[in-house]
Amino acid sequence: MEKNAEHTSHVHRDDEADKLGMWLFIFTELLLFGMLFLMYAVYRYRNPVAFQLGGEEIDVVIGVINTVILLISSATVAMSITAIQRGKKTQALLFLGTTLIIAVVFLVNKYFEWGTKIEYGFYPGGEALLELGHGTVLFFGLYYIMSGIHALHIIIGIGLFIYVFQQIRAEKIHKTDYVWLENTGLYWHLVDLIWIFLFPLFYLIH
Amino acid sequence: MSEEKHHISSYKSHLLVLLALLILTAASVAVTSVEMGAYNTLVAMLLAGAKATLVLLWFMHLRFDNKIYAIFTAFVIVLFLLVLFVTFFDYSYR
Amino acid sequence: MSESTTSSKHVSFLEYKGKYKGLLGWIFSTDHKRVGLLYLYTMLVFFSIAATLGLLMKLQMLAPGHTLMGPQTYNAMFTVHGIIMIFVIVVPGLPAVFGNFFLPLMIGAKDVAFPRLNLASWWIYVIGILVVLSSQFIGGWPDTGWTFYAPYSFQTPVNIVPALVGATIMGFSSILTGINFIVTIHRMRAPGMTWFKMPLFPWTLYATAWIQVLATPVIGITLLLTLMERLLGVGIFDPRLGGDPILYQHLFWIYSHPAVYIMILPGMGVISEIIPVFSRKSIYGYKAIVLSSLAIAFVGYFVWGHHMFTSGMSGRALYAFSFLTFLVAIPSAIKVFNWVSTMHKGSLLLQTPFYWAVSFIFVFMIGGLTGLVLGSLATNVHVHDTYFVVAHFHFIVFGGTGYSFMAAIHYWFPKMFGRMYDRSWANIGWVTFFAGFLSLYTPMFVLGLQGMPRRYYDYLPEFHAWHIFSTLGSILMIAGAAIVIINLVRSSRHGQKTSEKNPWGGKTLEWQADTPPTLENWEEVPTVTQKPYEYK
Numbered sequence: 001m002e003k004n005a006e007h008t009s010h011v012h013r014d015d016e017a018d019k020l021g022m023w024l025f026i027f028t029e030l031l032l033f034g035m036l037f038l039m040y041a042v043y044r045y046r047n048p049v050a051f052q053l054g055g056e057e058i059d060v061v062i063g064v065i066n067t068v069i070l071l072i073s074s075a076t077v078a079m080s081i082t083a084i085q086r087g088k089k090t091q092a093l094l095f096l097g098t099t100l101i102i103a104v105v106f107l108v109n110k111y112f113e114w115g116t117k118i119e120y121g122f123y124p125g126g127e128a129l130l131e132l133g134h135g136t137v138l139f140f141g142l143y144y145i146m147s148g149i150h151a152l153h154i155i156i157g158i159g160l161f162i163y164v165f166q167q168i169r170a171e172k173i174h175k176t177d178y179v180w181l182e183n184t185g186l187y188w189h190l191v192d193l194i195w196i197f198l199f200p201l202f203y204l205i206h
Numbered sequence: 207m208s209e210e211k212h213h214i215s216s217y218k219s220h221l222l223v224l225l226a227l228l229i230l231t232a233a234s235v236a237v238t239s240v241e242m243g244a245y246n247t248l249v250a251m252l253l254a255g256a257k258a259t260l261v262l263l264w265f266m267h268l269r270f271d272n273k274i275y276a277i278f279t280a281f282v283i284v285l286f287l288l289v290l291f292v293t294f295f296d297y298s299y300r
Numbered sequence: 301m302s303e304s305t306t307s308s309k310h311v312s313f314l315e316y317k318g319k320y321k322g323l324l325g326w327i328f329s330t331d332h333k334r335v336g337l338l339y340l341y342t343m344l345v346f347f348s349i350a351a352t353l354g355l356l357m358k359l360q361m362l363a364p365g366h367t368l369m370g371p372q373t374y375n376a377m378f379t380v381h382g383i384i385m386i387f388v389i390v391v392p393g394l395p396a397v398f399g400n401f402f403l404p405l406m407i408g409a410k411d412v413a414f415p416r417l418n419l420a421s422w423w424i425y426v427i428g429i430l431v432v433l434s435s436q437f438i439g440g441w442p443d444t445g446w447t448f449y450a451p452y453s454f455q456t457p458v459n460i461v462p463a464l465v466g467a468t469i470m471g472f473s474s475i476l477t478g479i480n481f482i483v484t485i486h487r488m489r490a491p492g493m494t495w496f497k498m499p500l501f502p503w504t505l506y507a508t509a510w511i512q513v514l515a516t517p518v519i520g521i522t523l524l525l526t527l528m529e530r531l532l533g534v535g536i537f538d539p540r541l542g543g544d545p546i547l548y549q550h551l552f553w554i555y556s557h558p559a560v561y562i563m564i565l566p567g568m569g570v571i572s573e574i575i576p577v578f579s580r581k582s583i584y585g586y587k588a589i590v591l592s593s594l595a596i597a598f599v600g601y602f603v604w605g606h607h608m609f610t611s612g613m614s615g616r617a618l619y620a621f622s623f624l625t626f627l628v629a630i631p632s633a634i635k636v637f638n639w640v641s642t643m644h645k646g647s648l649l650l651q652t653p654f655y656w657a658v659s660f661i662f663v664f665m666i667g668g669l670t671g672l673v674l675g676s677l678a679t680n681v682h683v684h685d686t687y688f689v690v691a692h693f694h695f696i697v698f699g700g701t702g703y704s705f706m707a708a709i710h711y712w713f714p715k716m717f718g719r720m721y722d723r724s725w726a727n728i729g730w731v732t733f734f735a736g737f738l739s740l741y742t743p744m745f746v747l748g749l750q751g752m753p754r755r756y757y758d759y760l761p762e763f764h765a766w767h768i769f770s771t772l773g774s775i776l777m778i779a780g781a782a783i784v785i786i787n788l789v790r791s792s793r794h795g796q797k798t799s800e801k802n803p804w805g806g807k808t809l810e811w812q813a814d815t816p817p818t819l820e821n822w823e824e825v826p827t828v829t830q831k832p833y834e835y836k
Contacts (some may be wrong), residue, residue, distance in 0.1 A: 007276065014413070014487055016236065016272070016487065017413045017414075017483045017486075017487040018272075018286040019275075020275075020482070020483050020486060020487065021413070021414060021479050021483045023275055023278065023279075024478075024479040024482055024483070024513050025475075025479060027278070027279075027282045027514060028475050028479075028516070028517040029514055029517070030283075030286065031282070031286065031514055031515075031518060032517035032518070032520060032521045034286040034289070034290075035517075035518050035521050035522070035551055035554070036521065037290075038289065038290055038293060038551075039536065039547060041290060041294075042293065042294075042297055042544070042547055043542075043543075043544075045294075045297055045298075045548060046297070046544075047542070060235070062784075064231070064235060067231055067709075068228065068231065071224060071227045071228060071231065071600045072224065074224075074227075074261065074265055075220050075221065075223065075224035075227075075265070078215065078220045078264075078265045079217055079220050080212055081215075082215055082217060082220065084212045086214065098478075122410075124313055124528075124532045124534040124535065125532060125533040125534075133542075134535075134541060134542025137535045137541045137542055138535060138536070138541070138542050138543065141534040141535050141536050142536070144534070145525065145528065145534065145536070163537070165474060171248055185265075186266055189261055189262075189265045189266045190595075192261060192265075193258055193261055193262070195260050196254050196257045196261065197251075197254050197258070199231075199234075199254075200234055200250035200253070200254050201250075204234060204235065204238045204244070204250055205247075206238050206239075206241075206242075206247075230360070235335075238348040274486075282514065285514065285601065287602065288601075288602065289554060289602070292602050292605075292620065292621075292624075293550055295605075295614065295616050295617040295620045295621075296546075296550070296605070296613045296614050296617035297613065297614070298614070299614035299617065300614040
């Protein structure tokens with residue numbers, strides 16, 4: 001039997017390829033959320049009044065808090081990349097840890113935000129919602145689907161942060177090999193990017 | 207195969223971008239209470255677009271990376287807007 | 301075989317022994333060539349299943365009335381036939397099999413950019429198939445048609461959840477393949493291979509991969525929303541709750557129309573490889589073919605509405621989509637012109653791959669021209685949802701992807717297996733298949749014009765004669781397919797051994813590699829100095 005050449009031979013590292021792959025993945029995500037925004041546009045166009053009334057039911061304060069902390073977390077993850085590029089491991093861990101905590105806080109806020117609505121029967125198929133007519137049903141349907149899928153991305157992001165945190169601690173990610181951190185950062189900015197549009201469309205309808 | 211030297215953004219530049227993002231957020235909240243009819247949505251989307259551009263160019267490094275990423279991103283955004291436009295050929299005239 | 305490392309370099313990928321032996325050595329191999337063959341074998345199995353379902357449907361249509369099966373069984377049959385044929389065979393089709401196998405070889409790379417991801421996408425694909433098939437055991441086969449149209453898809457009593465979930469999972473596999481190919485083409489071309497020195501099959505794979513990346517998430521989210529609609533009653537597509545079922549059709553076709561180009565573009569690439577080799581002439585209009593591929597991929601994104609002309613869209617949307625549909629015909633016609641011009645005054649080498657390629661052009665033109673009949677509003681209203689549509693898309697999808705698949709496997713077979721197939725049986729198989737194909741689908745055009753609706757298990761007596769013709773054709777076609785497949789499967793194990801590097805006299809890089817290729821394709825990555833297809 002030959003020696004196992006499969007693993008020794010092409011250990012060729014190409015950070016640029018990894019990054020291109022990540023960007024392509026981000027494009028698929030953009031299109032995925034894009035279709036949800038398209039649905040939102042269609043239904044808001046058809047039910048302008050109901051969407052406005054629905055928007056007033058949603059708590060602006062929680063929305064603003066989540067927007068602000070998510071923007072901060074985007075900055076901290078970007079700063080952790082700067083730290084790792086400069087070879088400052090502790091700073092990188094500190095910034096990444098902050099991002100991780102903010103991600104969890106975001107979900108906690110989301111839990112309370114959804115919780116109060118579900119308590120009042122404002123959920124898909126809920127009694128209180130069905131009484132309010134078609135446009136409102138659609139508004140809250142989209143609200144749950146879009147912020148739900150966004151929250152799912154936050155959860156995946158938390159998983160990625162934990163993994164990357166471990167890797168930095170174990171010095172697997174360091175000054176000359178940090179594409180994992182960079183790609184996780186790109187992913188997190190995508191999550192932020194989506195929220196930048198979700199926020200005015202659901203919380204700030206006038 | 208790390209080729210050319212990577213551009214390293216300073217902490218300060220990240221914090222400045224964050225500051226701009228927070229100001230734009232405050233502006234979009236403030237502008238909601240101004241009565242502008244259909245233009246409210248337009249303004250909200252323009253502000254969100256400005257925030258997204260900041261995130262893409264600085265946080266996501268499109269400004270400093272190989273130009274191909276910026277070109278692809280612009281292409282994807284245009285593609286999505288065109289799909290939206292074509293869909294509304296149906297809904298605007300139904 | 302336990303010599304020094306230098307000799308191990310000359311062991312073909314088929315005989316190479318890695319960490320695992322036997323079957324495990326295949327299903328855990330990240331070698332792009334083995335992954336390609338894994339897809340090939342998977343597709344062979346499922347093609348046989350779906351083709352059998354098709355044959356059973358044709359047998360049911362042999363006579364009017366409830367003969368072989370009732371309406372519910374018939375609905376399940378065309379649904380599963382459609383789901384398997386579309387999501388398991390033609391969408392992954394050429395990219396997954398020949399793209400995986402030959403893309404790195406043709407651009408002078410040792411593997412794809414992300415080999416482990418590549419293997420993972422095969423696994424995801426198989427899991428997707430198994431989830432779809434599990435519907436047999438939990439709640440019965442889906443009966444919605446492969447399009448899962450709302451509102452029926454969340455009202456039907458049978459359990460379509462597995463089909464929706466499975467199709468979504470297969471979508472992920474398609475996205476991963478697309479990402480892999482784009483990165484491979486960007487980062488791993490051999491030294492000297494500039495973009496416009498790249499062969500045409502990789503070019504079409506590049507265009508296809510972009511569609512896979514940018515369109516597949518649309519079907520993913522659409523099917524997931526249908527799932528949520530069915531399980532939670534969100535109301536997004538439910539007219540009783542204010543939703544718009546036509547929006548479902550928009551979203552579905554925003555993916556599924558570009559998906560048609562996922563199916564056909566790599567086929568066009570294969571034909572663009574074969575025609576110059578078998579005409580012994582440089583391809584006519586290389587750049588025109590490249591640019592028209594990219595144009596098809598782009599314009600093809602905006603024509604989805606032509607599937608919905610009778611759905612109740614606004615009048616202006618109808619004009620817009622009809623106009624855009626006519627636009628997308630132009631780049632396809634450019635390619636046909638290029639192929640025919642390449643053959644003009646060439647010295648034609650009449651071999652099986654060339655036969656398949658030429659018959660591809662023939663059926664593709666019939667499919668394309670009848671597509672224009674469907675794309676113009678006035679005629680579409682009459683033939684919408686009739687057998688005319690069925691005939692059209694079988695000419696395009698089966699005729700396009702199927703014929704180019706057959707052309708590709710007969711062209712690359714010696715390189716893939718290091719053996720040659722029996723040429724006379726291959727030609728007999730082609731003639732039988734071609735004759736069967738034409739007599740199966742041509743009568744459907746007539747039936748459609750006469751008003752025979754699609755997806756009906758029964759019909760009026762006046763359609764009987766053409767249905768008999770069509771069913772006889774289907775038997776002939778299946779016989780032809782069986783001859784081809786048996787010949788190839790047999791030859792892959794017992795065929796004439798060959799280690800000739802370049803049996804057809806091709807000019808592209810894959811013909812410079814060993815036959816069959818070694819594990820990493822090249823001992824030394826070749827340097828490219830001239831354009832592909834430089835025949836003197």
